[in-house]
Amino acid sequence: MTVNDPCFIFFNDSIAHHSLPESFTFPFYYQPHPICIQAAEQLQQTMLEVNPWQHNFGLDSSTDCGMVIGKMFGVLVVKNTQGQLGFLAAFSGKLAEQNILPPFVPPVFDMLTQDSFFSVENKQINQINQLLHQHESAPLLANLTTQLTQQQQQAERELEQQRNAIVEGRKQRKQQREQADTALIQADISSDEHKTLSIELSRQSVLQKHQLNALKQQWQSQITATQTQLNELQQQIKQLKRQRKQLSNSLQKKLFAQYQFLNTLGDARDLNDIFNDAPNHLPPAGAGECAAPKLLQYAFKQQLTPVAMAEFWWGASPKSEIKQHQNYYPACHGKCRPILAHMLTGMQVDADPLLINPGKDLPIDIIYQDEVMAIINKPAELLSVPGKNIIDSVFSRMQQQFPNATGPLIVHRLDMSTSGLMVIALTKEANKNLQQQFIQRSVTKRYIALIEGVPDQNEGDISLPLRVDLDDRPKQLVCYEHGKHAQTHWQIFKRQGHRTLVHLYPKTGRTHQLRMHCAHHDGLNMPIVGDDLYGIAANRLHLHAQYLALTHPESGEAMVFEVKADFE
Structure with missing residues (x-):
């Protein structure tokens, strides 16, 4: 590695005040290190705001240079062989329809190279497509x-x-x-x-x-x-389709073989090998084209030592997912997790926060209890039911609290990060009755949330269909084709400067519904404070199941429960 490497970017301002991290960034859940923030801000000011490529990020209404396409960018702080600190930069996919744009690191494999095998064989497939069309x-x-x-x-x-x-x-x-x-x-x-x-x-x-x-x-x-x-x-048409499929599969496999990923131990694996254990043994579309693997691959090839990494979104929000301009986001799970698991082998990496139980020492308050049901106040960051790696949950604790219960205990769930009221069924009969009330939507639920911003209106309705992001579970997407109907009514409760406390009334119960409806640009376009998936992380997600009205499953009595949030 030489200091005149065009991809090695020196810091314009002093970084002496930063203490370097002891281990590398865990890429799937992190708060960006201050030195990464300085690198990202320098990249934004010197390159992205200038936009010499005239790429339409959707930030300037006067710019008319093609479709609006926001981009994920990444910065990787590195140390060269001379001991100098600098950083590398990368973009996901293509930028301005190009793969290679200095000073960004090049792709792991450039399929757009003229006369490459991809161009030649893809041309054959296109010729078959033309014949098919004819x-x-x-x-x-x-x-x-x-x-x-x-x-x-x-x-x-x-x-x-x-x-x-x-x-x-x-x-x-x-x-x-x-x-x-x-x-x-x-x-x-x-x-x-x-x-x-x-x-x-x-x-x-x-x-x-x-x-x-x-x-x-x-x-x-x-x-x-x-x-x-x-x-x-x-x-003839079937034969052409078979020929096209054979050529496409062969080209795809050959293409995946070109994406060779290194790690600090010098081991190289291609996409075919890395995704061999995937359900269909095939890498998802775009695998290897994200910023994170590009950055690490370049660093390993040039004998640079990775120090810390961060990725951020630049541009207008996409239609389906939630990406806010300049916000930092973790690497995606579907495309990047298998690749980065290999690339980070041999490095000292921050612990996976998802393996840590943040609700371990948080108590559950029982605010009502009789022989057939209980109402609890779940603390934020405690699972409703056992997860893949964490058993501690409302369910496990209720099993200990009510060892003689005959019912399945959990009637409905709250997200791990959401606090508030939950119903616990202690008998099978109570569970059946309470579940029916939820299915028939005769239960009244009210949440309170602190959102970033102040809505123009005092109340409204949001209807945005949701489905899981297959490339980045458990995140959700707005999808009008395959999404499930999701509807929320909201009302302003109290304005607090540039933030607002709102009451949220979910008419449906989709995963992350309230978080998505608040954050999405076709919803309130104001993420909930502390939303680490769709906004900016804080001390907690400011979302609380505050009010619950239902009918007692045995006596038929109308019952109302209310518990204030700790952020009201």
């Missing part, structure tokens, strides 16, 4: 498809008419036979005449059946001829 939009294909449908319909109509004629003929012949039998008995006709009539009626029956079979054969011949022509065209 075949699928060919007039002959459409004409044959229409012709086949019309022939099948016409054949069915004519065959049905012939079948009806056979049925009607059968009725008439039966009637003629009955009349002939009567006439023979009454001697109105001779036995020879009766025999001759019977033979003629049988001949008519056979003739109609022959006509039906001939009609079937006639239409079958026409339909088969049309179907054969259509099959030939469809087979």
Whole structure:
């Protein structure tokens, strides 16, 4: 590593006042180290605010240079072989439709390089796509498809008419036979005449059946001829699709093999290997293109020592997820966690906060109790039910508190970071009754939250459908195609300077519903104070289940419970 490396950025201002961290940033849950904040602010002031690439981040209404695309950027504070401190910078994906833009570190693999295998093989796939389009939009294909449908319909109509004629003929012949039998008995006709009539009626029956079979054969011949022509065209299309799939799979595997990720031990693994244990053994789209793996890969290749890292969002908020301009965010789980787990091997990394139980010593207050139910005040940062790594929860503690309970105890849940009222069922019958009240939405719930900002109106309704972010669980996305209906009514309770206490009435109970509805730009666009997923972390998430009104599951008595939040 030389000091004139174009990607090694020196600090413009003194960093002597910063104490360096003893271990590297845990990338999936962190507060940015002050030295990372200084690096990020320098990058923002010297590059992003200047925006020499004319990328439309959506921050300047006068800028009209393509679609609005905000970006995740990352800074990695490093020490070079001369012992100098500086930082590297990277962006996720592409910036201004380019992969390489100094002084940002290059991608782990640049698939856009001219005449690369990706360009050549992708060109072949595009040629197949063009042929497919030509075949699928060919007039002959459409004409044959229409012709086949019309022939099948016409054949069915004519065959049905012939079948009806056979049925009607059968009725008439039966009637003629009955009349002939009567006439023979009454001697109105001779036995020879009766025999001759019977033979003629049988001949008519056979003739109609022959006509039906001939009609079937006639239409079958026409339909088969049309179907054969259509099959030939469809087979060509299927063959092209098989060829495209084979080329795409081969190219994808070859492409993933080019994404080689190092760690401090010098071990290299590609995406195929890293994601081999994934459910479908395939890396998600965009894996390896995020800022964090780009930064670490460059540092390891250039013998730079990583010190601390942070990532931030620059630009307008995206439509579905919540990303606030200049806010810091952890690395994503779906794309980055398997990669970074490998890349951080051999480094001393901060402990995973998700393995620590912050609610360990927090007591649960029981504010009401009888033989069939209890009402508790859950503290913030205590799980409602056991998690993957932490068993301590409302459920585990209620098991200890009520060892003779016959019910499943938990009727509904609160997010780990949310405090407030929860109902505990002590019998199966109480649980069934209380759950039914929640399902029928006859339970009245009111939350209180402190939000960043002051709404223009005094109250309103928010309806934004939600689904999980598959690349970054447990975060949620607004999704009008696959999201579940989520509705919240809100009212201002008290204004506190540039913040506001609001009452929230969830009409539905989706995961992170209140947090999303407050933070999303199509909701209040004001995250809840202390929201470490959708806003900025603080001492706690300022969200509290304050009020609960329900019917007693045994007596039918109307019951109301209310507990103030510690931030009111």
